[in-house]
Amino acid sequence: MFSQTVEYALRAVVFLADHAPTACTTDQISTATQVPKPYLSKVLQNLGRNNIVRSQRGIGGGVTLVKMPNELTILEVVNAVEPIERIHTCPLGLKSHGTKLCPLHQRMDEALEMVEKSFNQTTVAEMLAEPGGSHPLCENPKATAEKQVKKRQ
Amino acid sequence: MFSQTVEYALRAVVFLADHAPTACTTDQISTATQVPKPYLSKVLQNLGRNNIVRSQRGIGGGVTLVKMPNELTILEVVNAVEPIERIHTCPLGLKSHGTKLCPLHQRMDEALEMVEKSFNQTTVAEMLAEPGGSHPLCENPKATAEKQVKKRQ
DNA sequence: ACAAAACAGGACGTCAATGTCCATTTTAAC
DNA sequence: GTTAAAATGGACATTGACGTCCTGTTTTGT
Known part of the structure; x- marks a missing residue:
């Protein structure tokens, strides 16, 4: 029903939100989300072209969300x-149906x-709030505490 | 979101329901539903193996629904x-998540x-009731009247 | 028995989704 | 400037969804 690519994109975005506003490398995301790195790279590029993420090359670079998670x-x-x-017109091209879809x-x-x-009502931030459930992408529910901030110098 | 095969299967089943309990040939279904005949044949075979339709070989044969449309x-x-x-366990295989899915x-x-x-609450018969909408697979909303029953002799 | 209608099933072709690999470019640190 | 880190982009491989084709089998009517 949902493609692998959608699943991968959501995992990556959730991971980025969890670490926002710190930039994350493809390597970090790949490891945490268990998405094959080269493919993840393509997905992230795609997200970049669609202005969901922004990326920065070079040492200390990485990927960040364009918007706030919430x-x-x-x-x-x-x-x-x-x-x-969405289905807007009859897939069979029946003229008499016009804008009125048949019941099917x-x-x-x-x-x-x-x-x-449903997807429009859910923000990425809501998925980090752990409402009784477990924390996304983390083995240990409390792993949020030791958020590993990357030192720059 | 929905595959072609699902779309094709539903079209075929709706057509069969519209003509039930008369058997229809793959040719008839293919023409009406605009599904390529050889591929429709595969889809119908699949529906047959899953006991949704029953097929009869030879002259005068064809395909019928196993159940009543309603x-x-x-x-x-x-x-x-x-x-x-459905997603029953964490796709990342995180043990600590167990049966409790993360928010994502x-x-x-x-x-x-x-x-x-939603799909479980909708019967095939309901799709022929034309609740204000147009009739499935038919160009003319009133084409139901002249249901072309095949003569056997 | 024979011919025609109709489904069954296997082999094949095509294409997009998924996944991999490598060379190139950008950037920061030294 | 040199080096190492990191994303970019193109080329390639694999696989499954979709689609076609052909041969065989079943069935009915003559």
């Missing part, structure tokens, strides 16, 4: 890598709408 | 060709659950 929705991330395609496609589009709305 | 849900059809995979995967699974429930 202003970035999962829908924005999903739409950046694989847009949710109405139902399918309703499902898409539900997902779209 | 007892067949879209979920059953979807699950036959491409099962909705909770949200993704919630979306899957919504779609699953």
Whole structure:
């Protein structure tokens, strides 16, 4: 239902949010999210072109979120890598249906709408709030404490 | 979001329901649903193996639904060709997460659950009831009237 | 028995998603 | 300036989804 790429993009963004505003390298993200580094690199480039993340080359560089985690929705991330395609016109091209979908496609589009709305209502920040659940991408629920800030000098 | 195969399977099933309990040939279904015949054939075989449709070889043969349209849900059809995979355990294999998903995967699974429930609540028969919308797969909304019953002799 | 209609199934082709690899460019530190 | 860290981009490999084709098998009507 959801592609690998969507899953990977969300993992990366959650990781970045968890470390914001510190920049993270592809290596760090790859290790933590268990996404193959070369592929992750492509996904991040894609997120960069769609203005979800910003990247900085060279020593001390890395990737950061463009928006604040509490202003970035999962829908924005999903739409950046694989847009949710709502059904607007009859896929069979039946002219008489026009803008009015038949019940089949109405139902399918309703499902898409539900997902779209749900994803639009969830910010990346909400996923770090651990409402009873475990912390994203971390083995130890309390691992947030020792956030490893990278020294620059 | 939904694969072509799912779309094709649903079109075929809706067409069969619209003509139930008369058997339809792959040719008829292919023409009406605009699904390439050889591929439709594979999809129907798949639906057959999953006991959604039954097929009859030879002259006068064709494909029919196993269940009554009002007892067949879209979920059953979807699950036959491409099962909705709910997220039950942490995709990263983090042991400490166990059965408790992190917020990210909770949200993704919630979306899957919504779609699953929605599809489970919709029967194929409901899609022929044309609640204000147009009739499935038919150019003319009133084309149902002249249902072309195939003569056997 | 024979012919025609119809499904079954295997082999093959194509393409996009996924994944890998390497050379290049940018940047900071020394 | 040199070096090392890091992203960029292009080329390539692999795999599964989608689609086609052909041969065989079943069934009915004559």
